[in-house]
Amino acid sequence: MTETIPAMKARHRSELIAAITAQRDAGLTQTQAAHNLGVSITTINNAIHRxxxxxxxxxxxHPKHTRETAQ
Incomplete structure (x- = not known):
């Protein structure tokens, strides 16, 4: 049986969300996830928000350096 367009869109969306959440659950940054998935950071960020x-x-x-006063 041929997949319908709405079914294909739903499957694509669920696969996209699964791929993104797997990267998130691995503790990666969005930049690392985008690199792993072969997309730009903008593309992954848009998918995350949508x-x-x-x-x-x-x-x-770099962490902010704090000055300790000598006493």
Whole structure:
């Protein structure tokens, strides 16, 4: 039996969400996930927002240095 267009769209969406959540559950950043999936960061970010996928925010970059006062 041939798959209908609505069924194909639903299957594609569920496969997309599964691929994205697998990357998220592995503890990757969105940038790493985009690289692994072979898409741009914009594409993965749009998919995350359109499908209401929660992705924990990780702090990146250099930590702020704190100055300790000598006493």
């Amino acid at each position: 499908n209401n996928v929660r992705w924990p925010v990780k702090r990146q970059g």
